[in-house]
Amino acid sequence: MSTDQDSRTTNGELTDPCLFHHPKVNTDVLIVGAGVAGLSMAVLLASLGVRAITISKHTGTAPTPRAHITNQRTMEIFRDLGIEEQVLAVSTPLKQLGSGVLATNLAGTEIARYSCYGTGSHQVSNFATASPCEMQNVSQHELEPILLSAAREKGADVRWATELVHVENLPDGIKGRVRERFSGAEYEISARYAVGADGARSFVAQELGFTFEGEHGLKSMVSAWVEADLTRYTAYRPAAIYWTMQPGNDSWVGSGTWICVHPYKEWVLNWQYDPADGEPDLSDSKVIGHAHYTIGDKAVPVRVKAVNKWQVNNVVATTYREKNMFLAGDAAHRHPPSSGLGSNTCVQDAYNLAWKLALVLSGRAGQRLLDSYHEERQPIGRQVVDHAIKTLHYMSRVPSVLGFWRGQTAEEGRKVMQELFSDSPEGSQRRSALTEAVYLQNYRSNALGIQLGQRYKSQAIIDDGTAYPESTRDPILNYEPTTHPGAYLPHAWLEHQGRRISILDVVGHGRFSLIVGISGAAWKAAAEGLGLGIDLSIYAVGIRCEYDDVLGEWTARRELSEHGALIVRPDCHVAWRSYDLPQDPSTALKSAFSHILALDETSSS
Structure with a gap:
């Protein structure tokens, strides 16, 4: 099956097309987007007693795994919100998936392995003493329903299949026109403030002219959500991510990355494609073929649950506030998933902004307090984007260290692999180079300072x-x-x-x-x-x-x-x-x- 990256299935949400036929609705805050950032904002504002309406053009929460690394700081926020136990119930502690594994394929030669998420002997105490919480592996399609449930329990108004079609940023507030996708009915929502949390293709950012710095489309990727029992090849070296790199493959740059959804039978498989070669084949047969190639065992049954394509970006908004409109989450910062900072930064954006809105709306704080959202979170967004890009480049060094190159024959690839593990001066030098390249992966998987050391001015x-x-x-x-x-x-x-x-x-x-x-x-x-x-x-x-x-x-x-x-x-x-x-x-x-x-x-x- 195939889905576009931005599409969503109902996922348990029922939307009545006869609801919300209002000529005009007034609220304090309009939240545009109901992903991790928007739902986190909805929970927080509802907890603070702020009237808010959250709208989403989608029909329900995320239908596919997507983001999965949840760090200690975000778990602390969930603890503060009273939902830590619900999140833990659908998570796998990352200390149980504490390796990073690089191999030619899952059944083939292991190239390197290193300790991730604070599980190494020199890292355990650092992570354990830094927080009352532990890092978790929880996929977005299981996290968002928890946020939605918490928001509604606190009285939040979340409206699915409701699309923003026009927005004005006025001196005294926000005026938005929305359309119910099922009925086609339109109505107006007026709010004192609004938060654009509508993702990497943010309509809010585009409509209101927010400016960005950086580059779009650095890489083009395919993600496939699959079921495949890989226990034989993974359980003895448990990891959240397995990178496969094969010599003699014309697309060796990240031949396939296996991301664990649930050990060890549910996965997301990512691989890169070249748009110059045309649109990628997203058929089940193609996905299964690529899965078998990166597993190295064609006998493993593979069931395809969903497929989508997406781009790697290196972009951050130059400002997070324009008068009465704020950007949060992927609408403000867009970067590769390397380092697992994406959804965490979304939650932390909301945690910074919600209490400020509540105080200003109630008259207990001045307007200038809201300027601090940009002052504090934009530098963090820039830092996170830069770090994610840097760790992406660190991983891209590994194939060249291995001696792989585009267009290499299978025989040439076998020779360089033999030399890598040979008892020769050349093999020793290349193993030293590989050790250095693998050490750099700590910046991807053990970046405790980036995760917990954010400082505001x-x-x-x-x-x-x-x-x-x-x-x-x-x-x-x-x-x-x-x-x-x-x-x-x-x-x-x-x-x-x-x-x-x-x-x-x-x-x-x-x-x-x-x-x-x-x-x-x-x-x-x-x-x-x-x-x-x-x-x-x-x-x-x-x-x-x-x-x-x-x-x-x-x-x-x-x-x-x-x-x-x-x-x-x-x-x-x-x-x-x-x-x-x-x-x-x-x-x-x-x-x-x-x-x-x-x-x-x-x-x-």
Whole structure:
């Protein structure tokens, strides 16, 4: 069977063509797109009590696996939203798929293997101590229904088969015209703000003239979702991804990449094609033939569930905000799936923006707070795109190191493979080169610093005049926790009322937090007199405090005296810190919140 990349099946969603025949609908936020980014935004806004309508031209959630790597930061967000257990129920922990395997084919010669997702002996402690959560392998078609269910449980209005056909970005809000695809009926939705989360072919971005930098169409790819029992060739070396590269193949560049959906019988098989040769053959027979070629065993039954084609892009929006419209997810940043950062960045975009919209809409924050979404997330989008492209190039080095080239005969390919593993000076040199090339794959699969080390600079962060701690290790591969303003609050295990909890379980939940220590009473008295109307929770964290630092982990990571304090935003980033108890904590807090919430602004942005 064959489907276009952007098409969706009903997937359990029933759409009544007689619904929503309204001449005009008003809401606070219009969310365009109901993929990972749009549904995450819907869950978050509903949790915060914001009126929002989410529309999607599709008839239901993603029908195919697509994105699958879910890192610790995203799992922390799901934990905050109360859906971690539901996600775990459909996931495979990545520590169970902790190898990266390169082979000529699955039944053939193994070229190299390395440890992924923090499973290596030198990586385990880094990943384990960085977060209360573990990385998961959960495919998009199983994740999106969980997000949808959570959104609807919280009262979200999600409308399928409803397409945006026109949008205006007006001084006082957004006006959109939508069409119900089944009935053809059109109606108007007016909103104070809108979020374009409508994917890599974003209608919103195109219609409103958002500009982008980078390149489209770097590679053309085919993905096939298949059932094939590959236990014999994979279970003894469990991996989320198997790369096959065969000599003597005219399309040796990524002959086939097997991505595990469910061990070890459900997969996505990716391969590259050249548009200059015409449209790829997406027939079942062609897919099965390619599957057998990359397996190396024609006796394995293969069932094709879906096939689509797509492009590798290297693109990021130059701005994430144009007046009352925001871009999120793939609408804002488009990059290859290498490094598995795509869906994670989508969720994290929504986590950054939702609470800001809620505060501005309720009048508890100034318009300038919304500018911080672009200031904080656009540099992260650029970083993620650049990193994904870099790791794609790192993988493309491997065939040349192996001695493969386009147009090579099968006999020439066999000779270079024999030499690679031979007891000869040439073989030794080539194995050394291969070892170096394989080490670079750590930047794809073990980039803990990229995943957890995101740091914000914006008007919603108050720098304290100190420098970030200097990196003592590779900052891409290693996460270095810090409470410096702009950083994500470091994880530390605490004890509270006889339970072990992470400090990340304490903060978040849609509200600001004030983390204090032994001088908590003075800080609490100061906070109670603020009168800002925001949800502010105060937590005393330290040795024998209410949140007891029994292991000393928080003391080691807080970078404050026992009398200091942190303001932690609803998205768990540190907004402000005071190393010690100031002479007038009330004035210090009031000044900090006034700046963070843009309450001191003299004009709207």
